[in-house]
Amino acid sequence: MNLDRYSPQNLRRPSSGMINVHPIQRGGILTEEARQVILEWADGYSVCDLCLEGRVDLVKNPPIAEFKRDVAEFLNMDEVRFTAGARHAKFVIMSAFKEKTIVVDSLAHYTSYIAAELNDMKVYEVPNSGYPEFKIEPEKYAETFERVKEETGKYPDLALLTHVDYRYGNLADAKEVGKICREYGIPLILNTAYSSGVMEVDGKKLNADFIVASGHKSWAATAPIGILATNYDFVDDVFRTSKTRGEWSGRAFTKKEVALFGCSPVYGLPIITLMASFPAVVRRIKKWEEEVAKARWFVKEMEKIEGVQLIGERPKNHTLMQFESPAFHSIAKRHKKRGFFLYHELKKRGIVGVQPGMTKNFKINVYGLSWEEVEKVAEAFKDIAESYGLEVED
Amino acid sequence: MNLDRYSPQNLRRPSSGMINVHPIQRGGILTEEARQVILEWADGYSVCDLCLEGRVDLVKNPPIAEFKRDVAEFLNMDEVRFTAGARHAKFVIMSAFKEKTIVVDSLAHYTSYIAAELNDMKVYEVPNSGYPEFKIEPEKYAETFERVKEETGKYPDLALLTHVDYRYGNLADAKEVGKICREYGIPLILNTAYSSGVMEVDGKKLNADFIVASGHKSWAATAPIGILATNYDFVDDVFRTSKTRGEWSGRAFTKKEVALFGCSPVYGLPIITLMASFPAVVRRIKKWEEEVAKARWFVKEMEKIEGVQLIGERPKNHTLMQFESPAFHSIAKRHKKRGFFLYHELKKRGIVGVQPGMTKNFKINVYGLSWEEVEKVAEAFKDIAESYGLEVED
Numbered sequence: 022m023n024l025d026r027y028s029p030q031n032l033r034r035p036s037s038g039m040i041n042v043h044p045i046q047r048g049g050i051l052t053e054e055a056r057q058v059i060l061e062w063a064d065g066y067s068v069c070d071l072c073l074e075g076r077v078d079l080v081k082n083p084p085i086a087e088f089k090r091d092v093a094e095f096l097n098m099d100e101v102r103f104t105a106g107a108r109h110a111k112f113v114i115m116s117a118f119k120e121k122t123i124v125v126d127s128l129a130h131y132t133s134y135i136a137a138e139l140n141d142m143k144v145y146e147v148p149n150s151g152y153p154e155f156k157i158e159p160e161k162y163a164e165t166f167e168r169v170k171e172e173t174g175k176y177p178d179l180a181l182l183t184h185v186d187y188r189y190g191n192l193a194d195a196k197e198v199g200k201i202c203r204e205y206g207i208p209l210i211l212n213t214a215y216s217s218g219v220m221e222v223d224g225k226k227l228n229a230d231f232i233v234a235s236g237h238k239s240w241a242a243t244a245p246i247g248i249l250a251t252n253y254d255f256v257d258d259v260f261r262t263s264k265t266r267g268e269w270s271g272r273a274f275t276k277k278e279v280a281l282f283g284c285s286p287v288y289g290l291p292i293i294t295l296m297a298s299f300p301a302v303v304r305r306i307k308k309w310e311e312e313v314a315k316a317r318w319f320v321k322e323m324e325k326i327e328g329v330q331l332i333g334e335r336p337k338n339h340t341l342m343q344f345e346s347p348a349f350h351s352i353a354k355r356h357k358k359r360g361f362f363l364y365h366e367l368k369k370r371g372i373v374g375v376q377p378g379m380t381k382n383f384k385i386n387v388y389g390l391s392w393e394e395v396e397k398v399a400e401a402f403k404d405i406a407e408s409y410g411l412e413v414e415d
Numbered sequence: 416m417n418l419d420r421y422s423p424q425n426l427r428r429p430s431s432g433m434i435n436v437h438p439i440q441r442g443g444i445l446t447e448e449a450r451q452v453i454l455e456w457a458d459g460y461s462v463c464d465l466c467l468e469g470r471v472d473l474v475k476n477p478p479i480a481e482f483k484r485d486v487a488e489f490l491n492m493d494e495v496r497f498t499a500g501a502r503h504a505k506f507v508i509m510s511a512f513k514e515k516t517i518v519v520d521s522l523a524h525y526t527s528y529i530a531a532e533l534n535d536m537k538v539y540e541v542p543n544s545g546y547p548e549f550k551i552e553p554e555k556y557a558e559t560f561e562r563v564k565e566e567t568g569k570y571p572d573l574a575l576l577t578h579v580d581y582r583y584g585n586l587a588d589a590k591e592v593g594k595i596c597r598e599y600g601i602p603l604i605l606n607t608a609y610s611s612g613v614m615e616v617d618g619k620k621l622n623a624d625f626i627v628a629s630g631h632k633s634w635a636a637t638a639p640i641g642i643l644a645t646n647y648d649f650v651d652d653v654f655r656t657s658k659t660r661g662e663w664s665g666r667a668f669t670k671k672e673v674a675l676f677g678c679s680p681v682y683g684l685p686i687i688t689l690m691a692s693f694p695a696v697v698r699r700i701k702k703w704e705e706e707v708a709k710a711r712w713f714v715k716e717m718e719k720i721e722g723v724q725l726i727g728e729r730p731k732n733h734t735l736m737q738f739e740s741p742a743f744h745s746i747a748k749r750h751k752k753r754g755f756f757l758y759h760e761l762k763k764r765g766i767v768g769v770q771p772g773m774t775k776n777f778k779i780n781v782y783g784l785s786w787e788e789v790e791k792v793a794e795a796f797k798d799i800a801e802s803y804g805l806e807v808e809d
Contacts, residue, residue, distance in 0.1 A: 022485045024694040026478050029451040032691055035476055036464045037455060049459020056454065057423040061431060063453055063688075065443020065631030065638050070430045070767060082429055084420050091416045105499035105639060106680035116533070127661060131668045135677040138659045139510070146663035237459030237683060244459050244683030245499060245639070265532045267521060269540035274525045283529040286500035289631060289638030290684055294457075297426055300418040373464060 189333025199228025583727025593622025
């Protein structure tokens, strides 16, 4: 074993000191406040120093029990738990719907499908509008519910909507989908991995029965931490406690929540950084319009480059975006680095996060970049384009 | 919402600067090497900067794919995955044995029972020898297998042994249990949450089919991270990949491992700190005998106090221990702080980790304390005892 490869000198982060436009990285960059507490709480189970009740969400010092209530208030939902990522949160919900039928939007993250698969659920998809906008129209939920009824004899048991999808960064009309689900009496999971924590999400206003969020994606926390918020109706089923009793010992664990693995594995840095960043998160969602303005400006600049075009909804309502760029793709075909040329050219200019190898389509997230940084990224693309002979409008 | 309670000044760790003898904290204290890399990798999904294959265990920079092989070699097993804690690892294994029958030792951690419950398994228990040693005798596994056969008509499908239990810190005879399981053809999960990472664990030598480990408990990593190691026989079932196909979109996720939520949620600090601490972990397990010597010395000193007695196996083979102390309990009964007096007296002396409120029985882990620190802890207990009029031998 070559252990030297794990020495601190050899474990440098490749993106250090650069502007990182990776779609999954922008909302997870720690706040200064989280950085201030991180070393003190870095050891393994640190927040369990004074655990008296055997569950991390009940710990009083640090104030996790109070924090749980504040997060519920922030999302305007009744009850909250923390999970090992949004993927775990979705698994937890669906574990109360084993072998049943779920309808998901066709832009859903793969972890939504996997959570359903792990719970042996049957999955139906809500179509999207296809190229170039790929929109999810709310009424398609009603159509899909009817289709499920036709095919299986009954309406689905659960629905899921991806509030902002990871492919195009489209913002779905959650309120309207929620209204349709209420009409059908079908509980709705709203996956806010790319929305809550960066923009306002009000569960009651959006008619959501479950809100799933990602701390490391959008709440400036270390990985992994998800948030599962729900309303009183579902607390008993989804946060069900253990009914096991040791057949020889008689042991029982009646406070432990089964689908959360008893006590959810967020003890230590995930929950402490989520907590330390929370005041900044509460503040930053109020600046969302400015973030969208930067995104729209960036799209305008990028589309000045020959053959670069935004796909997904227009105008942008989110900071995550996908471009198609046949002109860059043509360059890649004749470049000795092939598709990797774009990644290397950007890196030379201090920018990382565009997937190495991608040129035909690529994704970018400008969330939290300063105007200067957004300009720098746009300039880098234009400069690369020009250096390879593409036209760039003034 | 009082957001001020989450400010860095208000989020101080209660154990800061003290000797922490909490049973779950000792093996998870970060190494200096992990502390050196932590700020650089603290942001959310940091290790995914250069993810090309869509699964964290396949990332080449940082060298997670190689690390996975090194951990397999270290545990002498064939294949390894990282999980959201040992509890998730047990869930992953058992998800390949849904609704089947499992035999667990009666000292198993609650998360072993919960993982079984979540997979609708029927659980049988291997009795322990009861007070005062609470030992798990290997032949009891054979007896329990036969009992299951009698009661259900067939042998169990899976067995689990807790290598070192969290209650008494007993070291079970894993090799012998493994031999019995092999004879019966029943796959064995060895839960090494308190052993691998602090002492040598050789999966092949111990006849284990699965090894579960806890990074935040015993490998000096930030929470949550578990390790699931297995042999080729079980790879396809336990690390099974997604077979879902979107019924409208045709989308498929064939590389994603279902029970690991597709891509295991350890991206970021958990995997990077596990990696950064690994060279020190490989070195420290060679000093295990010295750690046990400290534990045995500590027991000898503690038992000089009137009415304090080790329970669990004797002599100690591990650094986690439980004492019963009727004399401290008598003091608590007449103390104005009741059972909390011991916690407060220890804290005054710079020691935390004994559960607040406990005096009749309490647990301590001396792993990784220097001899001076172990002495300081023993002296503190003696000093408290004497100050309340208990006899202490010279």
